[in-house]
Amino acid sequence: MNRLRRSFTVVFGLVCLAFSLASAAAPARVRFETGAAPETASWAAAAEVLANEWYPRLGNLLASGTEVVLPDVEIRVTPTYDGVAAASGNRIEMSAKRVAALPEDSRGVVIHELVHVVQAYPGGSEGWLTEGIADYLRCAVYESMPLSEFPRPAKDRGYRDSYKVAAGFLFWLESGPAPGVVRQLNAALRRGGYRESVFRDRTGRDLETLWKDYLAAFQKSGPLPTTTQVMRLRNGSFERLNDGSWGEFQDGKRIWTFREEARTPEHIDLLDEGRGLRLRLTANEVLLRQGDRWGTLYRGNWEPAKSP
Ligand SMILES: [Zn+2]
Numbered sequence: 001m002n003r004l005r006r007s008f009t010v011v012f013g014l015v016c017l018a019f020s021l022a023s024a025a026a027p028a029r030v031r032f033e034t035g036a037a038p039e040t041a042s043w044a045a046a047a048e049v050l051a052n053e054w055y056p057r058l059g060n061l062l063a064s065g066t067e068v069v070l071p072d073v074e075i076r077v078t079p080t081y082d083g084v085a086a087a088s089g090n091r092i093e094m095s096a097k098r099v100a101a102l103p104e105d106s107r108g109v110v111i112h113e114l115v116h117v118v119q120a121y122p123g124g125s126e127g128w129l130t131e132g133i134a135d136y137l138r139c140a141v142y143e144s145m146p147l148s149e150f151p152r153p154a155k156d157r158g159y160r161d162s163y164k165v166a167a168g169f170l171f172w173l174e175s176g177p178a179p180g181v182v183r184q185l186n187a188a189l190r191r192g193g194y195r196e197s198v199f200r201d202r203t204g205r206d207l208e209t210l211w212k213d214y215l216a217a218f219q220k221s222g223p224l225p226t227t228t229q230v231m232r233l234r235n236g237s238f239e240r241l242n243d244g245s246w247g248e249f250q251d252g253k254r255i256w257t258f259r260e261e262a263r264t265p266e267h268i269d270l271l272d273e274g275r276g277l278r279l280r281l282t283a284n285e286v287l288l289r290q291g292d293r294w295g296t297l298y299r300g301n302w303e304p305a306k307s308p
Pocket of ligand 1: 112116131134
C-alpha cells in the first residue's frame with residue numbers, strides 16, 4: 001500500500017466512523033415535567049413511556065424522503081394552564097386539571113400534540129390540515145377509531161371544521177381514493193408548498209368534489225319503501241304484527257316483541273321495554289342504540305307481507 005492509498009484509507013475510515021457515530025446518536029426523547037402538579041406524576045410516568053414509543057413512530061408515519069431530525073420534547077403539566085394543551089416548537093404545555101379529570105383522553109392529547117412537534121410547519125399553514133393530520137394520527141391510528149364514527153357535517157367545505165372532521169376525511173382518502181396522501185400533504189406543508197391542486201392531481205377530483213363524495217359514501221339510506229311490513233335479514237326478519245307491534249323472528253319463531261315508538265319517512269324506531277333496548281329500522285339496516293349513537297346490527301331488505 002503506498003502512502004497516498006494508506007492516507008485515503010485512514011480518511012475514509014474516519015468518515016465511516018463519524019457516520020456510524022452520528023447514526024448511533026441517542027434518539028430524541030420526550031420528558032414530562034410535573035413539578036408544579038405533583039398529583040399528575042404517576043399519570044405522567046406512564047404517559048412518558050407511551051410518548052417515547054409513539055414519538056419516533058409518528059415521525060416515521062409522516063416521513064417523506066427528506067430526513068427530519070426530531071428534537072427532544074418537554075411536556076409540562078401545569079395547574080395554571082387553562083386550555084387543553086398546546087405545542088410550541090418542541091415544548092408542550094398541558095392542563096393538570098384536565099389530566100386529572102380525563103386521564104385516558106389526555107393520552108390521546110399527548111399523541112395529537114406530539115404530531116404538531118413532528119409537523120414543524122412554517123406559520124400560515126392550512127389550519128384544517130394541521131389539526132386534521134394531528135387528529136388523524138391520534139384517532140384513526142393511535143385510538144383505532146372506526147371511520148364510520150368520525151363526525152361528518154353535511155355541508156359544503158365541511159372539512160374546514162378541522163380536527164376530527166378533517167381527520168375522518170383524510171382517513172377516507174387514505175383508505176381509498178388517495179393512499180399516502182397524509183404523508184404527501186405533510187411534506188408539502190412542511191416546505192410551505194401546499195397547493196389545493198394536490199387533491200386533483202392525486203384523484204382527478206377537486207377538493208370540493210371529494211368532500212361531497214365522502215359525505216355520499218356515508219349517507220344513511222333513503223326513504224323507507226311504502227310497504228314497510230317485513231324486513232328480511234340473513235337469518236330472520238322483523239315483521240309488523242296485526243296489533244301494531246313488531247316481532248323479531250328467527251327460523252319462523254317470534255323471539256322478541258317491540259313497541260313502535262316513532263316513524264319518519266326514513267326510519268321506524270322500536271323499543272323493547274323489558275330489555276331497555278332501542279332499534280331503528282331504516283331502508284336497509286337495523287341499527288342498535290348504544291349510548292348516544294346508532295350502530296349497525298343487521299342489514300336487510302323490505303318485502304311486502306305475505307298474505308295469510
Ligand atoms: Zn392541535
